[in-house]
Amino acid sequence: MPELPEVETIRNGLQNKVVGKKISAVDVLFPKIIQGDKKEFEILVKNNFFEDIFRIGKLLIFKFGKGDKYLLAHLKMTGQLIYQEDGNIVVGGHKLPPVTAETKKDFYDLPNKYTRLIFSFADGSNLFFNDLRKFAYVKVVDKQERDAAVAGYGIEPLSKEFTLVNFKKVFEGKKKNVKAVLLDQSLIAGIGNIYADEICFDAKVCPDRSVNSLSTQEIKALYVSSEKIIKEAIKNKGTTFRDYVDASGQKGKHIDFLKVYNRKGEKCLRCKKGIIKKSKIAGRGTSYCEECQK
DNA sequence: CTTCTTGTTACTGA
DNA sequence: ATCAGTAACAAGAA
Numbered sequence: 001m002p003e004l005p006e007v008e009t010i011r012n013g014l015q016n017k018v019v020g021k022k023i024s025a026v027d028v029l030f031p032k033i034i035q036g037d038k039k040e041f042e043i044l045v046k047n048n049f050f051e052d053i054f055r056i057g058k059l060l061i062f063k064f065g066k067g068d069k070y071l072l073a074h075l076k077m078t079g080q081l082i083y084q085e086d087g088n089i090v091v092g093g094h095k096l097p098p099v100t101a102e103t104k105k106d107f108y109d110l111p112n113k114y115t116r117l118i119f120s121f122a123d124g125s126n127l128f129f130n131d132l133r134k135f136a137y138v139k140v141v142d143k144q145e146r147d148a149a150v151a152g153y154g155i156e157p158l159s160k161e162f163t164l165v166n167f168k169k170v171f172e173g174k175k176k177n178v179k180a181v182l183l184d185q186s187l188i189a190g191i192g193n194i195y196a197d198e199i200c201f202d203a204k205v206c207p208d209r210s211v212n213s214l215s216t217q218e219i220k221a222l223y224v225s226s227e228k229i230i231k232e233a234i235k236n237k238g239t240t241f242r243d244y245v246d247a248s249g250q251k252g253k254h255i256d257f258l259k260v261y262n263r264k265g266e267k268c269l270r271c272k273k274g275i276i277k278k279s280k281i282a283g284r285g286t287s288y289c290e291e292c293q294k
Numbered sequence: 295c296t297t298c299t300t301g302t303t304a305c306t307g308a
Numbered sequence: 309a310t311c312a313g314t315a316a317c318a319a320g321a322a
Contacts, residue, residue, distance in 0.1 A: 001300055058301075077300045078319085133318050135301070176311065185302080193300060242299090242321095283313070285299075 002075045003058060004157060004190025005233035006244050006252065010081050011055045013247025014127075017083045020065075022049050022122040030116035033129065035139040044069055044140055045119070057153045057189030061146060070146045072139045073129075078243040079136030082128045084110055110249075132243060154187040157230050167223040171211045178214070178222070179207035180282035191226070194239055194261045197287050199225045201260040201270075206293040208281045232257065260287045268292060 002010070026045045028034060034041050044067060054061040060081075062071040073081070110128050111118060117129035117138065129138070141149065154170065155161050170187045181187055182196040191199070200207040202225035205218050214222075238244060238252030241262070245251055259269050264278040264287055274291025 003301095074301085076302075076317095132320075133300085135317060174310085180311090183301090 001077050001192055001194065001241065002079065002238075002244055003192035003195050004055075005195070005230055005236075005254070006238035006246075007055055007058050007060060007075065007190070008158070008234055009238045009246045009252065010075075011053050011060055014081065014083060015053050017125075017247060018119075018121065018127055019050050019052060021125070022047065023119050024122045025120040027118040027120070028116075029111070029118070030131075030134065032134065033116040033131065033137055035137045037140070041138070041140050045071075056150050056156055057185050058192070059149065059153075061150075068143055070141050070143070072137075072141055072146070072149060074137055075131070076133065076135035076137075078114075078132040080114075080128070080130040080243065080245055081247060082110060082130065082245060082249045083125065083247050084128065084249075085125050153185055153189040156189045157191075157226055162227065164220060164223050167226075168216075168219055171214065171219055174211045177208050177210055177282060178205055179284065179286055181211055182207075182222075182226075183282060183284065188226070190230070193284050193286075194241065194258070195229055195233065196284075197261045198229050198258060200288060201293060202229055204293055206290070207286050207288055208279075260289065263287060 023045055024047070026042060028038065028042070031038055044064065048067070049065040050062045051065040052063045054063070058074065060073040062073065064070065075081070110126070112130065114130040114132045115128050116131050116134075116136070119127040121127070129136070155166050171181065174181060178200060179196055182191050182199060183193070197207065199222060203218065203221035205214070205222060233239060233254045236252060236254035236257060237246055237250070239254040239258065240251035241255060260276055263276045266276050268274040268276060268289040268291060271289065271292040274289040276287055277290055278285060278287045280286065
């Protein structure tokens with residue numbers, strides 16, 4: 001699922017590909033993907049261009065060249081943003097291909113049965129917004145609404161504000177467990193289920209520990225591990241567990257580096273004694289080693 | 295058939 | 309206020 005490292009990989013990939021290109025057409029194949037006024041969306045996008053692409057947590061923010069407007073894009077669980085240089089796609093008037101054994105098999109044919117939105121650029125290239133589960137969205141906002149959205153997020157792991165002092169503040173006076181705090185986007189931006197488990201494992205902290213029981217050293221370990229795990233995952237272009245692909249349609253390689261997630265029943269790679277356990281913590285499937293995560 | 299999967303929000307009750 | 313738990317959203321896999 002796209003978490004910070006995956007969304008950052010997509011942002012990075014799109015930066016060099018779509019910024020500055022004139023959008024000549026937009027095809028809305030699933031109208032519900034657009035939050036708010038659909039007409040406003042189409043009028044704004046057409047004959048405009050993306051001037052820059054930002055990210056906070058798992059949220060992408062496209063700045064338009066004309067008009068002081070922004071497009072927020074959230075991939076939720078199965079969203080994909082795939083850019084394709086060529087292809088035999090006629091600009092405008094896209095229709096979904098029929099669902100046949102052929103199209104179903106080739107998930108990477110574009111557009112496919114999960115394509116919800118297509119931006120067509122003047123040079124003939126296209127940006128496909130696919131989403132199997134239909135939870136992903138785009139939303140046009142002004143500067144004020146953009147700032148409000150950003151303000152709702154906690155400290156961003158790749159920013160200057162991600163310091164040990166600020167990280168400690170997040171845990172102060174709380175009673176929630178570690179997993180719940182790591183997943184809370186209003187406290188720390190961008191961590192999802194996979195990396196929450198990996199961070200707890202790396203820090204040797206059991207995810208169901210109440211944060212008010214953590215020692216200063218344990219909080220520091222979680223801080224160091226958060227930064228380390230997220231940067232490693234970005235280096236590997238994210239984790240493809242199921243649907244995630246980057247802006248070029250390529251899978252991430254970080255799945256080979258996961259140490260606990262999806263390893264239920266396997267022997268712990270670190271202590272080689274414990275068997276990875278999976279239980280429900282903070283309402284999420286959580287994998288951890290009881291032997292070496294205290 | 296049932297159960298599980300995950301990001302986020304909304305709602306309940308403690 | 310804070311927290312835990314759960315339903316909802318939707319479409320799949322197992």
